[in-house]
Amino acid sequence: xxxxxxxxxxxLGTVSNVINNPxxxxxxxxRKVQDAIDELGFVPNQVARSLAVGHANTIGFVIVDxxxxxxxxxxxxxxxxxxxxxxxxxxxxxxxxxAKQDSYLELFEESRVSGILLAPLxxxxxxxxxIRRRQMPVVHVNxxxxxxxxxxxxxxxxxxxxxxxxxxxxxxxxxxLFAGGPLSLSAVASRLTGAxxxxxxxxxxxxxxxxxxxxLTVAAGLAVGRGIANRPPDERPDGLVSAADALASGxxxxxxxxxxxxxxxxAVIGYDNNHFAADHVIPISTIGQPGVDMGRxxxxxxxxxxxxxxxxxxxxxxxxxxxxxxxxxxRTWTD
Amino acid sequence: xxxxxxxxxxxLGTVSNVINNPxxxxxxxxRKVQDAIDELGFVPNQVARSLAVGHANTIGFVIVDxxxxxxxxxxxxxxxxxxxxxxxxxxxxxxxxxAKQDSYLELFEESRVSGILLAPLxxxxxxxxxIRRRQMPVVHVNxxxxxxxxxxxxxxxxxxxxxxxxxxxxxxxxxxLFAGGPLSLSAVASRLTGAxxxxxxxxxxxxxxxxxxxxLTVAAGLAVGRGIANRPPDERPDGLVSAADALASGxxxxxxxxxxxxxxxxAVIGYDNNHFAADHVIPISTIGQPGVDMGRxxxxxxxxxxxxxxxxxxxxxxxxxxxxxxxxxxRTWTD
DNA sequence: ACGTATTTTTGAAGCGCTTCAAAAGTAGAC
DNA sequence: GTCTACTTTTGAAGCGCTTCAAAAATACGT
Numbered sequence: 015x016x017x018x019x020x021x022x023x024x025x026l027g028t029v030s031n032v033i034n035n036p037x038x039x040x041x042x043x044x045r046k047v048q049d050a051i052d053e054l055g056f057v058p059n060q061v062a063r064s065l066a067v068g069h070a071n072t073i074g075f076v077i078v079d080x081x082x083x084x085x086x087x088x089x090x091x092x093x094x095x096x097x098x099x100x101x102x103x104x105x106x107x108x109x110x111x112x113a114k115q116d117s118y119l120e121l122f123e124e125s126r127v128s129g130i131l132l133a134p135l136x137x138x139x140x141x142x143x144x145i146r147r148r149q150m151p152v153v154h155v156n157x158x159x160x161x162x163x164x165x166x167x168x169x170x171x172x173x174x175x176x177x178x179x180x181x182x183x184x185x186x187x188x189x190x191l192f193a194g195g196p197l198s199l200s201a202v203a204s205r206l207t208g209a210x211x212x213x214x215x216x217x218x219x220x221x222x223x224x225x226x227x228x229x230l231t232v233a234a235g236l237a238v239g240r241g242i243a244n245r246p247p248d249e250r251p252d253g254l255v256s257a258a259d260a261l262a263s264g265x266x267x268x269x270x271x272x273x274x275x276x277x278x279x280x281a282v283i284g285y286d287n288n289h290f291a292a293d294h295v296i297p298i299s300t301i302g303q304p305g306v307d308m309g310r311x312x313x314x315x316x317x318x319x320x321x322x323x324x325x326x327x328x329x330x331x332x333x334x335x336x337x338x339x340x341x342x343x344x345r346t347w348t349d
Numbered sequence: 350x351x352x353x354x355x356x357x358x359x360x361l362g363t364v365s366n367v368i369n370n371p372x373x374x375x376x377x378x379x380r381k382v383q384d385a386i387d388e389l390g391f392v393p394n395q396v397a398r399s400l401a402v403g404h405a406n407t408i409g410f411v412i413v414d415x416x417x418x419x420x421x422x423x424x425x426x427x428x429x430x431x432x433x434x435x436x437x438x439x440x441x442x443x444x445x446x447x448a449k450q451d452s453y454l455e456l457f458e459e460s461r462v463s464g465i466l467l468a469p470l471x472x473x474x475x476x477x478x479x480i481r482r483r484q485m486p487v488v489h490v491n492x493x494x495x496x497x498x499x500x501x502x503x504x505x506x507x508x509x510x511x512x513x514x515x516x517x518x519x520x521x522x523x524x525x526l527f528a529g530g531p532l533s534l535s536a537v538a539s540r541l542t543g544a545x546x547x548x549x550x551x552x553x554x555x556x557x558x559x560x561x562x563x564x565l566t567v568a569a570g571l572a573v574g575r576g577i578a579n580r581p582p583d584e585r586p587d588g589l590v591s592a593a594d595a596l597a598s599g600x601x602x603x604x605x606x607x608x609x610x611x612x613x614x615x616a617v618i619g620y621d622n623n624h625f626a627a628d629h630v631i632p633i634s635t636i637g638q639p640g641v642d643m644g645r646x647x648x649x650x651x652x653x654x655x656x657x658x659x660x661x662x663x664x665x666x667x668x669x670x671x672x673x674x675x676x677x678x679x680r681t682w683t684d
Numbered sequence: 685a686c687g688t689a690t691t692t693t694t695g696a697a698g699c700g701c702t703t704c705a706a707a708a709g710t711a712g713a714c
Numbered sequence: 715g716t717c718t719a720c721t722t723t724t725g726a727a728g729c730g731c732t733t734c735a736a737a738a739a740t741a742c743g744t
Contacts, residue, residue, distance in 0.1 A: 015730060025694045030732060040692060055483060060459035061399045062730035065699050070396070072456070080424070080440075081624070086415045089442060102456050105415075105440035107424060121407070121437050124395035148390060232628030260625075267630030271605070289416070290625065293567030293595075295602030350700060360724045365702060375722060397700035400729050 015056065022050040033058060064126060072102045073316060074122035075131040076115055078156075080107040083289050084305050085133055088155055091309020092131060099317060101128065108135070116141040123150055129316045131155055136200055151319035155312040159329040165315040166329045167308050171201045174301040174334035175208025178255050178283045179222075181299070181336055183212060185343075187253030187281055188220045193238045193265065194257020194285075195226035202230070202257050205285065209255050223251060230257060235264020242280070243272035252280055259284035259291045262298050266341060270296065281342040287335075297339035304332050350391065357385035368393060399461060407437045408651060409457035410466040411450055413491075415442040418624050419640050420468055423490055426644020427466060434652060436463065443470070451476040458485055464651045466490055471535060486654035490647040494664040500650040501664045502643050506536045509636040509669035510543025513590050513618045514557075516634070516671055518547060520678075522588030522616055523555045528573045528600065529592020529620075530561035537565070537592050540620065544590050558586065565592060570599020577615070578607035587615055594619035594626040597633050601676060605631065616677040622670075632674035639667050 019029045024043060031039050032047040039047075050056075064070040075092055077085050089105060096103045104127070108115035112135060119141050122130050129151035132142055139160070146152045146164055153159075159166035182190060192209050194202045206224070213222040225241070227234040238261060242250055256262035262284030266276050276282055276296050284291055287302035311330050318325045354364045359382060366374045367382040374382075385391075399405040410427055412420050424440060431438045439462070443450035447470060454476050457465050464486035467477055474495070481487045481499055488494075494501035517525060527544050529537045541559070548557040560576070562569040573596060577585055591597035597619030601611050611617055611631050619626055622637035646665050653660045 026731080027694055027696095027733080028692085031693085034732080038692075043692080055479075057455075057458055057483065059400075059461060059730055060456075061396055061405070061461050062699090063732075064396045065394075065400050065701085066730080066732040068699070070460075072460075080415060080421045081418055083416055086442075089415070090444065093442070093444075102453075103441070105442065106438070107421075107428070107440060109425065109428075118437075120392075121395075123392055125405075125407075126394060126396050144390075148392065232625055236628065236630070260628075263625075264628060264630075267602075271630055290567055290595075290598075293571065293599060295571070295599075295606055361701085362703080362724055362726095363722085366723085369702080373722075378722080394700055397729090398702075400731085401700080401702040403729070 015058070017054055018047065018050045018056050021054060022047040069126050069128050071100070072104055072125075072127045073129045073131060073313075073320075074104045074106065074118070074125070074127045075155075076106050076108055076118045076122070076133065078108055078115070078133045078135045079110055080105075084286060084303060085156075087305025088133065088309040088312070091306035091311075092155075092313045093309070094306070095310045095313035095317070101317075110135055112137055119145055119152075123148070129153070129320045131312055131316055133157070136198075151316055153312050153316040153319065155308060159327055162327050165312075165319070165327050167312040167315065167332065168329060169303045169308065169332045169334050171204035171334075172208040172211070174285065174303075175205030175255070175257075176212045177208070177334065177336050178205075178285065178301050179209040179212035181338070181342065182253035182255060182281055182283060183216060183220055185253075185277075185281055187251075189223075189251045190220060190253045190255055191223045191225055191242070191251035192255045192257070193225045193227060193235075193261055194230060195228060197226055199230075205257050222255075227257075227261065230261055232260045232264040235261035235266075236268050237264070239265035239268030239272075243269055243274060247279075250274070250280065254280055254282045256282060256284045259286045259288040259298055259300055262300070262341070263290065263294060266294070266296055266298065277340070277342050277344050283342055287337055292339065294341075296341045299339045299342040300337050302335040302337045304335065308332055350393070352389055353382065353385045353391050356389060357382040404461050404463050406435065407439055407460075407462050408464045408466060408648075408655075409439045409441065409453070409460070409462045410490075411441050411443050411453045411457070411468065413443055413450070413468050413470045414445055415440075419621060419638060420491075422640025423468065423644040423647070426641035426646075427490075427648045428644070429641070430645045430648035430652070436652075445470055447472055454480055454487075458483070464488070464655045466647055466651055468492070471533075486651055488647050488651040488654065490643060494662055497662050500647075500654065500662050502647040502650065502667065503664060504638045504643065504667045504669050506539035506669075507543040507546070509620065509638075510540030510590070510592075511547045512543070512669065512671050513540075513620065513636050514544040514547035516673070516677065517588035517590065517616055517618060518551060518555055520588075520612075520616055522586075524558075524586045525555060525588045525590055526558045526560055526577070526586035527590045527592070528560045528562060528570075528596055529565060530563060532561055540592050557590075562596065565596055567595045567599040570596035570601075571603050572599070574600035574603030574607075578604055578609060582614075585609070585615065589615055589617040591617060591619045594621045594623040594633055594635055597635070597676070598625065598629060601629070601631055601633065612675070612677050612679050618677055622672055627674065629676075631676050634674045634677040635672050637670040637672045639670065643667055 019026050093103045106118035123145050133155045154166035197203050213220050284298045284300040287300045291298040354361050428438045441453035458480050468490045489501035532538050548555050619633045619635040622635045626633040626635050
């Protein structure tokens with residue numbers, strides 16, 4: 015920067031103004047300085063800038079699992095809002111590993127980003143609280159705020175489970191099977207609770223069977239489908255509430271391969287609106303989580319904290335959305 | 350840090366040594382300082398540190414498409430090596446958008462990261478070259494190095510296409526169909542070239558038909574499958590070389606739904622070894638790209654440049670791997 | 685031409701750390 | 715007790731920028 019100043023024949027302060035405050039410098043000087051910048055290929059040193067102003071105009075997002083498109087959607091939402099605010103977004107993948115999550119939280123704190131977004135794993139968030147206590151804004155995504163002390167954006171999983179189940183009931187299905195797991199995942203447990211509520215409202219007209227799986231994968235779904243196919247037809251459910259699209263996909267594939275009609279014999283609804291659900295051989299009805307909107311909402315909360323807009327900490331709960339496709343309503347891809 | 354020094358009754362330099370050079374400070378002093386650090390909850394300011402040493406011990410990775418698990422694999426490989434070297438990895442998603450790609454390249458340059466990894470989009474890399482010319486190490490991933498001036502890690506797409514096709518030929522298939530597109534994607538074009546080479550070697554015993562698609566999605570695959578199913582059986586191919594697993598998945602699903610047996614009537618091979626390929630109703634044979642290894646290789650090249658190990662710029666070409674599953678060999682998931 | 689108000693530019697003080705030559709402290713040998 | 719060789723600590727300079735009070739330049743009114 016000193017080189018630029020010398021070449022343009024002005025002082026350091028003026029060069030700084032050209033970069034951060036062009037309105038205040040005279041037309042002619044501005045041009046001179048900009049020419050010098052171009053000729054020298056000067057790249058401002060953000061590190062020095064951050065040190066001088068005391069913070070970076072960057073936010074960090076620690077993501078639990080980049081392989082899950084839901085989180086990538088959230089990241090996209092965050093970035094939209096960040097873009098609009100002229101703030102840059104840095105990502106870090108904690109890869110479902112608590113140590114990495116903590117390590118990246120530290121990195122962001124040490125890097126003095128303006129704020130941190132955290133899509134955490136299902137575990138205690140001691141490190142995040144520590145950081146928050148040291149005045150660094152931290153907002154949770156896909157996780158509630160800690161009561162009154164921090165903000166969070168979540169989606170109402172219980173309502174999602176309820177909505178999915180209600181959809182099947184309204185289609186006249188009466189023997190429902192809920193597949194998903196492990197139930198130690200709070201999201202799965204909430205979805206199940208919602209499903210149960212929908213069934214209870216029917217006061218005995220509808221039954222709900224539970225099939226807990228180890229994981230929420232296509233492979234687990236294949237097993238679920240196989241299990242159903244191996245039953246005598248009159249013991250099969252007529253509706254399958256699946257805690258994830260991947261699971262639903264596997265189940266559908268094995269079932270139709272075994273001659274069970276979907277949705278004729280068994281209607282299937284998934285969860286997550288994963289990218290492949292719409293493109294499936296039988297497009298899968300599902301519960302969509304508004305990932306992009308969640309990202310925007312979380313970023314908004316974070317910016318409020320950063321700018322210290324007077325603001326009570328809160329948890330924003332977003333509603334999941336029923337997306338009806340052929341796996342419950344019967345039109346098929348051949349249309 | 351001054352607070353820590355005061356509290357521990359030592360000088361600034363000593364605190365700095367405790368943090369960066371603990372070996373050099375006396376046992377007793379070390380303990381004193383560390384206690385002070387804990388009591389004060391001191392978090393070293395990386396920004397100041399970076400400014401003082403002239404660079405951050407962080408590398409940046411600009412990724413063209415986070416939604417593609419292949420790149421997430423690469424990122425994981427990069428991170429493995431970065432971890433081992435005590436360097437932190439920051440991610441930025443350019444989301445198939447050249448402006449964003451450039452913007453994040455700039456961010457990393459201005460942040461004085463030690464080096465940049467770039468998985469670029471299929472477009473001119475002027476910004477990256479500019480940055481490289483200013484002495485910032487930049488290594489390409491999934492893109493060749495610029496002749497002699499920069500490094501890159503790629504996978505031999507032509508060989509992948511050849512290997513896939515050869516696999517079908519060795520299984521006795523003779524009427525092959527290559528599906529994929531658009532051909533303007535250099536990866537697709539190379540895979541096709543490889544497929545053609547394999548067929549040419551058979552000197553007329555095998556034919557290859559080309560079906561160009563708009564995209565490499567499941568939806569496009571469904572259309573491919575439908576197209577094949579609608580033909581009279583004797584005009585159908587007996588082997589399908591698909592330029593992507595998603596495409597293969599769609600094709601397989603519609604074909605088996607239409608009563609075509611896979612691989613009995615038509616053997617299908619995909620490309621990419623995407624996560625869902627193994628879990629498919631008919632697990633999909635495919636060409637695996639060694640994403641994690643590519644990430645490691647790229648990170649290694651980058652570290653060479655960063656540490657200025659004498660090093661000629663080169664492009665590392667990795668070999669794709671044939672992964673044989675049921676969509677070509679006929680065992681099915683029911684086993 | 686002069687004084688006042690306004691616009692521009694200046695330059696020095698920091699931001700919080702690392703670095704390194706020099707100073708201070710310690711240990712062992714005689 | 716003194717010297718030498720080594721270990722440990724110190725403190726000031728500097729990394730490249732922002733900031734802001736003060737100085738300089740310019741504009742305006744009379």
